[in-house]
Amino acid sequence: MKRIAVLTSGGDAPGMNAAVRAVVRKGIHSGLEVFGVYQGYQGLIAGNIKKLDVGSVGDIVQRGGTMLYSARCPEFKTEEGRQKGIENLKKHGIEGLVVVGGDGSYMGAVKLTEAGFPCIGIPGTIDNDIPGTDFTLGFDTALNTVIDAIDKIRDTATSHERTFIIEVMGRDAGDIALWSGLAGGAETILIPESKEDFQDVLDRLKSGLARGKKHSILVVAEGVATGDEVAHALQEEGIDNRVTVLGHIQRGGSPTAMDRVLGSRFGGHAVDLLLAGHGGRAVGIRKNEIVDYDIMEILKEKHEIDMNMYQLSKELSI
Amino acid sequence: MKRIAVLTSGGDAPGMNAAVRAVVRKGIHSGLEVFGVYQGYQGLIAGNIKKLDVGSVGDIVQRGGTMLYSARCPEFKTEEGRQKGIENLKKHGIEGLVVVGGDGSYMGAVKLTEAGFPCIGIPGTIDNDIPGTDFTLGFDTALNTVIDAIDKIRDTATSHERTFIIEVMGRDAGDIALWSGLAGGAETILIPESKEDFQDVLDRLKSGLARGKKHSILVVAEGVATGDEVAHALQEEGIDNRVTVLGHIQRGGSPTAMDRVLGSRFGGHAVDLLLAGHGGRAVGIRKNEIVDYDIMEILKEKHEIDMNMYQLSKELSI
Amino acid sequence: MKRIAVLTSGGDAPGMNAAVRAVVRKGIHSGLEVFGVYQGYQGLIAGNIKKLDVGSVGDIVQRGGTMLYSARCPEFKTEEGRQKGIENLKKHGIEGLVVVGGDGSYMGAVKLTEAGFPCIGIPGTIDNDIPGTDFTLGFDTALNTVIDAIDKIRDTATSHERTFIIEVMGRDAGDIALWSGLAGGAETILIPESKEDFQDVLDRLKSGLARGKKHSILVVAEGVATGDEVAHALQEEGIDNRVTVLGHIQRGGSPTAMDRVLGSRFGGHAVDLLLAGHGGRAVGIRKNEIVDYDIMEILKEKHEIDMNMYQLSKELSI
């Protein structure tokens, strides 16, 4: 293998730039030429591919977003689209591709690998919802953005003795809600993985108010309900409240130390795999070690949330 | 004058604690005894008043919110409610009151002064909408919270080449939108003080897109429209976008250096005024000097936004 | 067991408050009464012990430092001192103690356990130098403080095209230097675990300068040399540079999400251990699971740095 490429796809996540930098530098250090594909699979089809040198990834490890841009690309779901992509890669003599993104992006990597072009997936998404890894790239940064918001809202919640509802991202996974709620000292955390009776939540809030508890923070994962839905439900029960939808600020920002290190390690390992002739693998961190799996097998699994932590969060919010 | 009190009222604002600390310490340094009224005017009526010593305001200059809590109090709009408040103050031998809050809070201070109890107002609100001061306490911190959010959203806007709409606070004033939009490099800023034709905004966005401009940030003051309203209007014109409503995170957080200094200076000056026998005054910062005005005269004026800065923001977002 | 206590000892670390909160709340949730020992072992000898209720640990999960204070206590190294401490605990009917601190604090916990009083150690130090855990409480926050400083210094290093040396903490361990250097994109990282020939470092810097590389960041662990020593060594070789010693800012600050979660889990597990009748254990996180070990056995081991990451950091800083 002499030439490899890297692209970022799907929702951007902090740490993607650290991963791109690692692929480029580790690749060059290993004697490869490394190319960047711009705008994800869309750019792959369009042939938006440029050679990256050591300096091109200087001063990016600390930046949010992705220097390679990202885009949605329905056309890549067609075989024709993918064939165009492979031709564009081959035109540059590229023999392996690293894809940084979520499960939708992984599917593209699987299809390319099946079509004979070896790909390696790096789990890049703030949602922590990719199987095969304990942590996805961007999750830690998103958590810190969320707890910063919770800390700020707590100032007002405490000063005004009010109930606040905070809606956080996570798609179908409750990880952002659970971790940030536990870290932020939220009184209530609603996650899709727990079919908690909403009546129980109401009862607890009411008995807290009856005991004289004056303010309360409720974190709700977008996979459960919108913040507004929860707000209306509480309002109907006579519990005055304010709602905040954190939205896209959770996706941006300078990555944390953990995400920069994780991106660097993921990127380095992805290059090692390509050098060793492996395609169709997804890297991850499991039990605090960098690992890799068959990307097709991984997509059949399901990410599991840590229910012990959920239990702990309840015990600590008495 | 031997005893004074301080309360915070209305929406909390970063820097209120710095102002409270300054009132307490400057008061004690000047030989006074200083009392805190908890929960604003509601606590005044309820007699929730405690003596504060030097140590009671230690380690608070850096905290958001208000250690004295705040609350809404319809009862204080009645003469009866205010008489109860004055009685409670007199019960403790208190002869002067410092009120930190917005224009609603000022009205209470006016009424108390008219009833013979000297009050001093300190403009504490993130909205920068109080006449008689170039800057309100909390405005600078809110601005920095907003630009931090804009910077984060820009990461995603750039990576995905999309248009983002950010709704910010400010009530009827466009100051938060204007300053944060200029500081954040927003392409479009919508403020209530400028009757800009919305069609012009659309035309500019469209011609930008036609020229190949790939992402764009639009900051809209809540006094103009909700973020969702703007989003729908753009969507109808075929401009795909995402909307973020920053909400209550703008009110919290550790105050900036400017707000801590401003709160300290406001608090110190308020004590000086009471010591000099002045009631019914509002402090402020004008032309970079700490000033004070007749609080009743001030309430007749209107805060003015800086339209030169608005013009500049347009020139720089070409 | 009906009553337990918790103390913090040694250098303070962000997340200690989250651990204290978890011990108190999990304890109360499990039907125990929980006491706080103030000023570490010194307070234990002095009998500075107070009962903590659920509210006493409210609004602290986000605060740096330790609400229980910390202190050095040579007297606790004597048997007499420890007997006084045990008597004070027994006076309150306390039957188990959780100690949050570094290896010096662990030694006290061992001695108390040996004297018949069951203790559980929680590894609280920014240095990540405690065996039996992959991460110590406070390490993640310290890393983020360091990379924030590196990012700031990089602004100046880039603008002025200069070499900067940054000295970081870590005692005899290079973890802070290695992780922050990798995350910060440092060109050179000096750690005590690698007997790198200083001449090699000089040669690399010089050849970089000769190739036209205009700025460079070197992170040095305090266990290797002081920043000034490295600065002088470079200066003597004709390499102009500036040095920054980060010092105590590395110990403070609001804990990150990871440290708040880690402190919460450590605290919860420590209570579980006491409830199950286990004394003389140290909790930790290994392979991403909360674990516990015999505290005496653990102190015989040595924390190991991840040399693969060190190798990676070199490959990425080409």
Added chain:
Amino acid sequence: MKRIAVLTSGGDAPGMNAAVRAVVRKGIHSGLEVFGVYQGYQGLIAGNIKKLDVGSVGDIVQRGGTMLYSARCPEFKTEEGRQKGIENLKKHGIEGLVVVGGDGSYMGAVKLTEAGFPCIGIPGTIDNDIPGTDFTLGFDTALNTVIDAIDKIRDTATSHERTFIIEVMGRDAGDIALWSGLAGGAETILIPESKEDFQDVLDRLKSGLARGKKHSILVVAEGVATGDEVAHALQEEGIDNRVTVLGHIQRGGSPTAMDRVLGSRFGGHAVDLLLAGHGGRAVGIRKNEIVDYDIMEILKEKHEIDMNMYQLSKELSI
């Protein structure tokens, strides 16, 4: 005037990029062509000059440092050097130059203006030591960096009940020390403008310790003494302490809202001045208005610190 240029010189300061962006965009908006001179006066002599378009200053308003780089340039102190610079400007048809920097940089602008080439100075330095402006560009950001450090150190100072000394920048001016000390709630602030008897400081610290005050923060401006000198002096008097030298982190970081707005307004006004045919002016903000002065007259004046604020800081640190 058809073509202008902009350069940054001296120590970098946050907000310089906002000023460069404003010069470029306001210039282009006014029909000018705008050039960037790289590496300050050194680049001017070397002819390192490039045309800047609207997009070249996109996405920089939030970045620390200066995209135009900075450098020291002894050669520019010679007439020969300056003549080379002017020739290089004229070679590109450039007729006016905006210089962002401190007083050393102003001197170059004066000399160029005297030699017939119109220059406008923008006060860019964190030290707030330039006459003719109430605030320099970068001062507000540096203050917030310093109070963030003070807040962190306070965590440890409180937890360990210790005295901490923090040395801050400012050259001969005490502004950073005074404002950050007041904002950070420091017990003692040492500034070069006040010939306070050091014995008084010691007496106050000692009487505080005698009264039971357990921790204390002392901020010292580099213009008074080094942190180490103060530390040794306290140590000799038996006051145990720790010292932190904040160093170059004070120069970097993403600029605050105030500095981004200030830089934008300064840059816009500088272009207005050149368009109006004025050379040899320095812009500033006085009494909250953007102003300009004869740059030669300004250099004869001296920046004045606000001694009322210094007095207030003493009254509040009782």
